[in-house]
Amino acid sequence: MANLFNFDDEFKLGIEAADIEHSGLVDMLNTTHELLREGKREEAHTYFNKTLGLYVHEHFTNEETFLESIKYPDLENHKKIHANFRKSFEELVPKIKSADNAAFRQALADTFAWIINHIGKTDKKYAKFYFEKQVE
Structure with missing residues (x-):
């Protein structure tokens, strides 16, 4: 399987539960990408919408x-x-259902970029706070 993105150590927060869930999000995006690459467009859309959507909400x-x-x-x-991400995700799902594969791939890449940016910047801020609080 050719991953669109690999969850490397640089994206880990050092908080086990968060790291496991973040890795799971990346795995699910990679699975969606792989399904689309294999020509399983309907399956990719369903997986993106239902499985990933539910996981994002839970996370x-x-x-x-x-x-x-x-x-x-x-x-x-x-x-x-x-x-804001939930709203964007909900708006994106029906759009990609009728979009061509290139638009679906772009939506997937945009979702990856958002998640990686969110983990790498926003979530790292709370991890820093958490570990500084542990030292006190």
């Missing part, structure tokens, strides 16, 4: 619960970022 809920538990000061902003 964001878990992450927000964790951030509440550590009293993360930027929690409300983090929730807004998640809410």
Whole structure:
């Protein structure tokens, strides 16, 4: 399988539960990409919509619960970022159903870029806060 993206150590937060879920998100995007590459467009769309969509919702809920538990000061902003992604994802799903494969691939690449940017910047901020709090 030719992965679109590999979840490397540089994207790990050092928080096991988050790292496992983030790796799972990347794996699911890679699976969607592979299904599309194999010409299984309908299966790719269903997987993207249902499996990945449900996992994203579950992950964001878990992450927000964790951030509440550590009293993360930027929690409300983090929730807004998640809410905006959920809205964009929900709007994207019907668009890619009728789009050609190139547009589907671009949507997949854009989703990858958002997730990787979110993990690499936004989530790393809460990880830094968490580990600094552990030292106190």
